[in-house]
Amino acid sequence: MGVQEILLAEPRGFCAGVDRAIDIVEAAIAKFGRPIYVRHEIVHNTYVVNDLKTKGAIFIEELSDVPPGATLVFSAHGVSKAVQAEAEARGFNIFDATCPLVTKVHVEVAKLHKEGYEFIMIGHKGHPEVEGTMGQLPDGIHLVEDVQDVLKVQPKQTELLAVVTQTTLSVDDAEEILLAVKQRFPKVREPKQQDICYATQNRQDAVKLMAPEVDVLVVVGSPTSSNSNRLRELGSRMGADSYMIDSADELQNEWFVGKHRVGLTAGASAPEVLVQDVILRLRALGATSIRKLDGVTETIKFPLPKGLKLNDGH
Structure with a gap:
């Protein structure tokens, strides 16, 4: 017998900072027309980056690759003071998608x-x-x-x-x-609230809850995504066979031979559409039931920067 049941981690996928960063790029394209330049991958996800490329975003690492007067978005990961100063000196129209x-x-x-x-x-x-x-x-x-x-x-x-x-x-x-x-350093000062963000914490907690219940854990996330890599490591540490995939095409049938229960989650930069693709593939392998685990419901939303408020049509 192969896969029978899929357990879905809750929460999984996009966090508020990622939602906001993608919205900023889409709103900038809508407002200023294509192309919009983005320094570094806006979030560490191949699907998201390719989707925004088709909509008119150009991803660069060096500011010298951006033409004068262009609109530039800083990625969700934040930038150094030097990059900020250089971008201002070059006279770009700048929007900062750094996660709050x-x-x-x-x-x-x-x-x-x-x-x-x-x-x-x-x-x-x-x-x-x-x-x-x-x-x-x-x-x-x-x-x-x-x-x-x-x-x-x-x-x-x-x-x-x-x-x-x-x-x-x-x-x-x-x-x-x-x-x-x-x-x-006994006198060291700690942050008032820990710096590890709520979404990273919640997704790790969800995997801790799920890993003991499953034979295999599949994490949807790109290789460059720090928080997705941590989810896969955590699953392994807790004894589940754990794999990280960029898309359903990377699933290997042999991972699931003799395994009945598969846990599924996604890093904070991975879109839900990719999770649904994986579910389709697992159904084809015989999964008949899908169970969503109880978890924290995330309601946090971050506003867009001034000058980019979205029209009602978004």
Whole structure:
């Protein structure tokens, strides 16, 4: 017997920051016409990026690739002060799609920097969100990726030291690293509310609930998506065979041989249409029942920037 039942994680898929970022690009195209330039993938999802390309978005990494006077959108991950300054100097019409929860970290960093603080940032090297946050200051932010890094980090002083994190980390990993930071630097200042965002936390909690119930966990998300990768790792850690796919085409029939119950979730940048495609494929493999697990209902919405309020037609 193969797949019989699909369990759907709740919540899954788009978060408020991703919804807002995509709306900003679509509203900018509607208002200013194509093309609109977007620095970096607006969110880390192949389907979303390709869909926006067909609508008139051009994705770039270097601002020198944007013609003078063009409309430019910063991605949901945020940008450094240097990128912001360069974009302004080049005279672009700029809309910032940085997630408000990332901006909150930037504001905190600026505020504490004025008070003389140095920072330890928990995050993944090279991730655009980390580059954006570390680029809020010329120096004084020390990146740690694991407990080993915490033991090696050398701030100039330890009296005024604060910790910040990337918003899309594994809650458990971040907690372990934070513990190591507090052991080494007992006076370290923690964020008032943790920086890991509500959507990352909720999707991880949903997987924790689901993983013990299923034989296989499928996470819909793109390889570059930090929060999606964390969901797959969490499923594996909890003993479910866990796979991350960009689309239903990547499903392998052999994953499901002799497996009766499949758990399905999606990272915060993965659209529901992709989840529905996976359900169709699993039905073809024999799944007859679909059960939605109970979970937190997310109602948070972030407003669009001034000058981009959507018409009623959206």
